[in-house]
Amino acid sequence: MDTYFIATVLIFLSAVFGYLNVKFLKMPNTIGLMIITIIFTLGVLLFSYFDPTLLNLEKSIISSIDFKSVLLDEMLSFLLFAGALHTNFEQLKIQRWPILLFSTLGVLTSTFLVGIGMFYILQILNFNVDFIYCLLFGALISPTDPIAVLGILKKAGVPKNLETKIVGESLFNDGVGVVVFLTIFQIAKTGIDNTTTFDVFQLFGQEVIGGIALGGLLGWVTYRLLRSIDDYDIEVIITLAAVMGGTVIAHKLHLSAPLAMVTAGLIVGNDTVRATSMSEITEKYVDKFWELLDILLNAVLFVLIGMEMLLLVFEGKYILVGLIAIPIVLVCRYLSLFIPITIFKNKLNFVPKTNLIMTWGGLRGGISIALALGLSAEMHRDLFLVITYVVVVFSIIVQGLTVGKLVNKYKQEV
Structure with missing residues (x-):
């Protein structure tokens, strides 16, 4: 099916469903769009x-889209750069150590x-599923989705220092989560006997460290270019070129494009960099x-997430396991946050109920679905x-709609 036609249909549906949400449902856009799309489907x-x-038209559109490739290889870079660009760098700097542990140790702990x-x-x-495939599921469901988190937290009234932890974690842990998934995927594909510890550390180190290094270089080059001219049209194009070019380079060198874009976005969005490289009109x-x-x-x-339900194999037993998985994923997230929060809660003045709010506010989204779509039949x-899909829908709709109420409940303690 023609790419332009598919893009036209998706944007048309986004406009119509977005209008219906703003006019009638009045929910955060991410939640409203998903609910309306699911009802429509x-x-x-x-x-x-x-x-x-x-139905045939919708199926034709969905089957023509490689959701995994579209999200992970194309859309994610733009979304993460945009999110990082508007993140408070100074707050992130203060909270850097807990965020580092949340997005690395937290993801690994939750995965296992x-x-x-x-x-x-x-x-x-009575499902005969090997442990390595369950571990793959743990890897794809553990990262919180910055795309879902960022939009909802803006309306939830979360305290700024806690918002920084949740947003900072979600910006970095999806990149780490994708690398963890790819590492376990490689082991599941080739067999544990054919994968050495060195192979694992090489893949992890190359993707993570290489991605952050590339992002640092992109951010620095972008900063120097912006600083050398004063023309807001070209400066906007430079930031766009940095994201698109950086993503292509990351894929060619097998580095983590998400981590590269987060790093570049944080550098370009830093208040000090903005003050020395952008005029007021350019910044705007x-x-x-x-x-x-x-x-x-x-x-x-x-x-797209709402429409992807057409790909599901509707079996009662599958849905039952999905419903059971919801509390398992939430409890595991709570436990995975326990060590980092315990270490830093006194030093960095953590707000009360941080673990509970971060657990409920850690939403899953498109990244998890994209990774699940990448599994093979034998997996x-x-x-x-x-x-x-069950976990993601529950996460975005139920957790997304109630995280604000949870925050308000503990507002006086906060």
């Missing part, structure tokens, strides 16, 4: 009993805890451009895709 499924034309928990649950329910145009691009891509992404793709 269910309506199309019901209508298909009388006329399958709409979820993997172990799901392995035993699946055994009890750069911010507005990336804010608008962020909103557009977010809208399209959550419409029980259909089963884990349904489980992932």
Whole structure:
């Protein structure tokens, strides 16, 4: 199917569903768009009993889109750069050590805890699934999604220092999570006997350290270019070129593009860099451009997530496992945050109930679905895709709608 036609349909649906949300539902856009798209898709499924034309069109569009490639290889770089560009760098600097532990040790701990928990649950329910595949699920569901988190936290009234921890963690842990997933995926594909410890550390080190180094270089080059001229049109284009060019370079060198874009965005968005490289009008145009691009891509992404339900294999047992997985994932996240919070809570004046709020506010989103779509049939793709979708929908709709109420409940303590 023609790419322009697909893009037109997605943007048209985003506009219509976005209008309906703003006019009637009045929910955060990410949540409203997903709910309306899911209702629309269910309506199309019901209508298909009388006329399958709409269903066939929707299926044709979804089958023409490689969701994993579109999100991880293309959209994610823009979204992460935009998110990092508007993140408070000074607050992030103060909270850097807990954020580092949340996005590394936290992801690894959650990966193994979820993997172990799901392995035993699946055994009890008579699913013959190897532990390594349960570990893969743990890796894809553990990173919180910055795309979902950023939009919702703006309306939740989360205290600034806690918001920095959640946003900072989500910006970095998706890059780390993708690398952890790819590492376990490689082991599952080639066999543990054919994978050495050196191979694991080489892949992890190359992707993570190389990605951050590339992002630092991109940020510095972008800063020097912006500083040398004063023309807001060209300066906006320079930031766009940095993201697009940097993503291509990262993929060619097998480095983490998400981590590169987060690093570059934090450097370019830093107040000190802004003050010395951008005029007031340039700063305004750069911010507005990336804010608008962020909103557009977010809208399209959550419409896509809602439409992806057509790929699910609807089996009652799969959905049951998905529902059981929800509390497992939440408990494992709570436990994975315990050590970093215990270490730093006195030094950095953590707000009360930080662990609880970060657990409930750590939303899963498109990244988890994209990684689940990358599983092969022998890795029980259909089963884990349904489980992932159930967890993601619950996360965005239920957790997303109630995180603000949870924060307000402990407002006086905060």
